[in-house]
Amino acid sequence: EAQVTQNPRYLITVTGKKLTVTCSQNMNHEYMSWYRQDPGLGLRQIYYSMNVEVTDKGDVPEGYKVSRKEKRNFPLILESPSPNQTSLYFCASSLLGQNEAFFGQGTRLTVV
Amino acid sequence: GNSVTQMEGPVTLSEEAFLTINCTYTATGYPSLFWYVQYPGEGLQLLLKATKADDKGSNKGFEATYRKETTSFHLEKGSVQVSDSAVYFCALSDRAAGNQFYFGTGTSLTVIP
Numbered sequence: 213e214a215q216v217t218q219n220p221r222y223l224i225t226v227t228g229k230k231l232t233v234t235c236s237q238n239m240n241h242e243y244m245s246w247y248r249q250d251p252g253l254g255l256r257q258i259y260y261s262m263n264v265e266v267t268d269k270g271d272v273p274e275g276y277k278v279s280r281k282e283k284r285n286f287p288l289i290l291e292s293p294s295p296n297q298t299s300l301y302f303c304a305s306s307l308l309g310q311n312e313a314f315f316g317q318g319t320r321l322t323v324v
Numbered sequence: 325g326n327s328v329t330q331m332e333g334p335v336t337l338s339e340e341a342f343l344t345i346n347c348t349y350t351a352t353g354y355p356s357l358f359w360y361v362q363y364p365g366e367g368l369q370l371l372l373k374a375t376k377a378d379d380k381g382s383n384k385g386f387e388a389t390y391r392k393e394t395t396s397f398h399l400e401k402g403s404v405q406v407s408d409s410a411v412y413f414c415a416l417s418d419r420a421a422g423n424q425f426y427f428g429t430g431t432s433l434t435v436i437p
Contacts (some may be wrong), residue, residue: 216367218346225436240387243423254328254413255368262423270424302367306423313425315368 214239218303218316225293225323233288233319235303242308244286245270246278248299249318255302261286262308293323326351330414330428337404337435345399347388347414347433355416357381357390357397362411371412372419373401404435 216237225231226259243262247270257270261280275297277289286305290297303316331346335407349355356375360368372381377392398416414428 245424247427248427249430252429255425255427257424260424304368304425308423312370312373313423314370315360317367 214314216303216305216314216316218301218319220319221317222320223318223322227294227320227323228292231293233301233303233321235286235316236284236290237305237314238284239305239307239314240252240283241305241314242283244280244303244305245311245313246276246286246288247302247304249302250299258288258301265289271288289292290321293321295323297321298323326355326416326418326424326426328414328416328426328428330359330412331431331432333368333411334432337433339435339437340394340403341435342387343399343401343408343433345412345414347397347399347428349395349397349426350416351395351418353418355418355430356401357388358415358417358425359386359388359397359399360427362413364410368413371389385403404433406435406437407433409433 246258247255259278261267271286301319304313306313337383358373359371361371372383374381374390380389388399413430
């Protein structure tokens with residue numbers, strides 16, 4: 213089954229403790245991206261990657277890192293999480309040149 | 325630049341009522357337009373899309389027509405069901421800007437029996 217898988221689904225952590233949210237897709241998509249969803253703001257793009265070893269900032273990249281060492285994986289790294297990063301995070305993938313994006317189930321992160 | 329503006333929610337309707345959720349956009353190129361739906365506790369699922377002007381996307385009784393002259397992509401359904409309760413996002417993707425999506429803020433719909 214074609215899918216985008218994120219882990220974990222729920223995470224509560226403390227300020228400053230490094231964490232990684234994983235994202236994996238099995239559709240051989242070149243393009244992968246991370247979004248955060250906040251009430252009243254919709255989804256905002258954090259980072260994206262157009263292929264292996266090619267990443268770039270989205271609209272709200274501060275406080276986040278990503279890597280793309282393999283085509284299928286695109287982890288989101290928070291080196292020193294802060295409470296303002298409490299949010300619902302979505303990973304998405306698509307074929308380059310094809311507009312339709314496939315989304316993961318989401319990761320609800322709470323930073324206390 | 326690219327942006328999407330959609331109708332503020334929340335929207336509450338009785339079962340079998342007519343639904344319209346307004347969406348307008350600005351784009352520098354020739355975008356494709358989408359409606360995504362998010363059911364409680366789940367990720368976003370593509371509901372329908374239109375890739376060029378005057379295209380009509382449809383799925384599950386929902387429809388939206390790509391109107392270039394009014395830069396709109398309003399979502400409609402003739403008779404909503406309780407199972408349609410969800411958050412609906414209008415979005416655009418402009419190939420000139422890579423594969424980046426621009427989302428509206430989402431409209432929460434609750435359908436009551």
